Structures are given as structure tokens and as C-alpha cells.
Amino acid sequence: MTLDDASLEKFGFIERPAKGLINIDPLQTGGILTEDARRALVEWGDGYSVCDNCGGVLDLIKKPPVQDFVHGALPEFLGVDEARVTHGARESKFAVMHSVAQEGDTIVMDGLAHYSSVVAAQRARLEIKKVPSTERPDYYIDPEGYGTAIEETISETGKAPALALLTYPDGNYGNLADAKKIASICHEYDVPILLNCAYSVGRMPVNAKELGVDFIAGSGHKSMASCGPIGVLGVNGDYAEEVFRKSPTNKNKEIELLGCTARSATIMTMIGSFPEVVRRTRNWDNEVADARWFSGKLEDLGLIQMGERPHNHDLMFFEAPNLYEISTKVKKGRYFLYKELKARNIHGIKAGLTKYFKLSTFGVGRENLSFIADSFDEIIQKYE
Numbered sequence: 230m231t232l233d234d235a236s237l238e239k240f241g242f243i244e245r246p247a248k249g250l251i252n253i254d255p256l257q258t259g260g261i262l263t264e265d266a267r268r269a270l271v272e273w274g275d276g277y278s279v280c281d282n283c284g285g286v287l288d289l290i291k292k293p294p295v296q297d298f299v300h301g302a303l304p305e306f307l308g309v310d311e312a313r314v315t316h317g318a319r320e321s322k323f324a325v326m327h328s329v330a331q332e333g334d335t336i337v338m339d340g341l342a343h344y345s346s347v348v349a350a351q352r353a354r355l356e357i358k359k360v361p362s363t364e365r366p367d368y369y370i371d372p373e374g375y376g377t378a379i380e381e382t383i384s385e386t387g388k389a390p391a392l393a394l395l396t397y398p399d400g401n402y403g404n405l406a407d408a409k410k411i412a413s414i415c416h417e418y419d420v421p422i423l424l425n426c427a428y429s430v431g432r433m434p435v436n437a438k439e440l441g442v443d444f445i446a447g448s449g450h451k452s453m454a455s456c457g458p459i460g461v462l463g464v465n466g467d468y469a470e471e472v473f474r475k476s477p478t479n480k481n482k483e484i485e486l487l488g489c490t491a492r493s494a495t496i497m498t499m500i501g502s503f504p505e506v507v508r509r510t511r512n513w514d515n516e517v518a519d520a521r522w523f524s525g526k527l528e529d530l531g532l533i534q535m536g537e538r539p540h541n542h543d544l545m546f547f548e549a550p551n552l553y554e555i556s557t558k559v560k561k562g563r564y565f566l567y568k569e570l571k572a573r574n575i576h577g578i579k580a581g582l583t584k585y586f587k588l589s590t591f592g593v594g595r596e597n598l599s600f601i602a603d604s605f606d607e608i609i610q611k612y613e
Contacts, residue, residue: 308436402536
């Protein structure tokens, strides 16, 4: 490729195709920037902007107030002794795994764990033992399954797992397992537990100490209204000394974080959104009420919500036999639903999905959810 002016025309500013649409994508709704974060994005977008104020340790920068955020507000928000920002929830998970486990050790995780949890364990050269979920339609994680998995690991390897992980909620069905009970079971075997809260921290109240977990990982760009990639990591007790250990050669740099992590626009948009993020977690009961209301409306139309009932999270998974049946007969085939929703300014269900799909109601509001439900009704009536 020759980098002449003509070939460069495809780059530069690119407008987002889904801009301005009602958004029900489960990956996006919790990451939409607040107005203060949008201002911060421009103000602090230059690559050096935060680093220009750094004396050698990113999280100790006083102006802007990174230190107050990372060592004050964020640990209180997460319910942990110490916290850091990272490049994402997966980086947070890997830092914990790489710190507390040795190559060849076993990690126990729920059978609904996100692929990034699996890849993080593989990168740390760990063996994986999964706790299975029940079958359709609940996909329930039995807390006692963690005890069984730990016992099996001891029997097979001669020692307990180095770590347990629970996805809270899982990214497919939006189920919130009994984290407190699972943590208690793991601690009976002296197994520390990591809570993957990529879809919860920043959307709903989550307190690591109240749940009894040792580590918590969150996602800024999924659930904390931040410009990504950025995540958070919280650690309780003596584990902080190991996870945040410093280099013997570069004495102010934390090894697992490679010295520095999220900076410039990422950290400043997280700080910019933080007041609103804290406030919106106080509205969680209303978010759950909206999710349950919307689920009921779709089920009245013949769709079936999979997972926990009554549902306790905004992320939901639906089976839609009637929409799938329509897709087998119409000219647009399996893309008809995507096109019909797009024509009504609704974004978030992936193109080509009709039989099964997931969505999120977070932050959408009852008025827009009513419009979306009516749109599904119109689409079904149009083709039936």
C-alpha cells in the first residue's frame, strides 16, 4: 500500500454508524460517557496530558486528583483495602492470577465464565476446573459446586486450587450467583476468590468486603461510563502486598501493572463520570424493575427469557422461536430483525440473530423500553 494522499482519505475522522440510536447492546449501555466525561475526553485526550504531571508513580498524581481517586474514592466504592486502575477487567484478572498462582496450579471458575477469564488463566499457565451450571432455562450456578470442584482438584493434584473465580453476573444470561455463599465455601478450603464484575461494578452496588471476596475486577468501558480500554482492580487483606509488589530494580514500579496503566483520556473520563456512576448505583432497584417489566412485555409476545427468574440484572438472554420462524420465510432471512429494528432507530441486537439474542435495558428508561417492546410487537404482527 502506498501512503499517498488518496490512500489516506479513508482515515481521519470517522463518524459512528450507530450514533443517536436507542442502544440496548449489553456491551455498551453502561459505558456511555457522561457529559463531564465527554468534556474530559477532549481536555485530556493528548497522550502526555496526565503523564505530564507524574513524578514517577501514576496513581500518586495529585493534580489532577488521580491519587485521591485511586487511593481514596475507588477503594471505598469497591469495598476493598487497595485499588488500582488497569487496562481492563481481563488485565485485572490476569494480574491476580499471575500473582497468587504458580505455573501448573489450578483455578476454579464458573462454567459461564467469560472467555477472557479462561485466556487470562491460560496466559498465567494455569489449569482450569469449571463449576457447571444447570441446563436450560435457568443456567444456575450452585454454590456447592465450588466445594465439589475444590475437592476434585485436591483429589487429582494433591493440593487445593490457587484461586477461585466467579463471574458476577455472567455475560450471557445476566445471572447473579450467590457470591457471598461461594466465597464462604472457598474460604473453608483457604482458597481466595476473585469476583469478575465487568457487568456490575458501576451499574449496581457491589462491595467486596460485604460479599467476602478477596479480589474484584471491573470494567470502565463496559460499566463505569469511561473511555476505554480501562478497568479497575480491588484487593483485600494481605494479598495487596503480593499483587502490587514492586520491582527490585525500578523500586517505584509495580510489576503486575508494568509500572503504569490507564492514563490520559481513559483515567480522566473515569474520574469525570465517577460522581454520576456512584449516584446511578443508588438507582439499581429501578433498573431491575425496568428489566423485569421489559422481560414481561417480550414474553407476552412469545419470546422466552432464559436465566434467573425473577431477573436481577439488566443483561438478559432471550429465545425467540416466533422471530426465528419468520426469518426462515422472509426475503431478508435472518437479517430481517436487525433491519427492522434499525429502521426504528434501535441498535444493539447483532445482525443475523433471531432465534437467540441478548440485550441490556441499563439506562434506557421505561419510555424507550416501551417503544422497543411496541416495536417488537409491530414487527411480529407485520410478518405473521
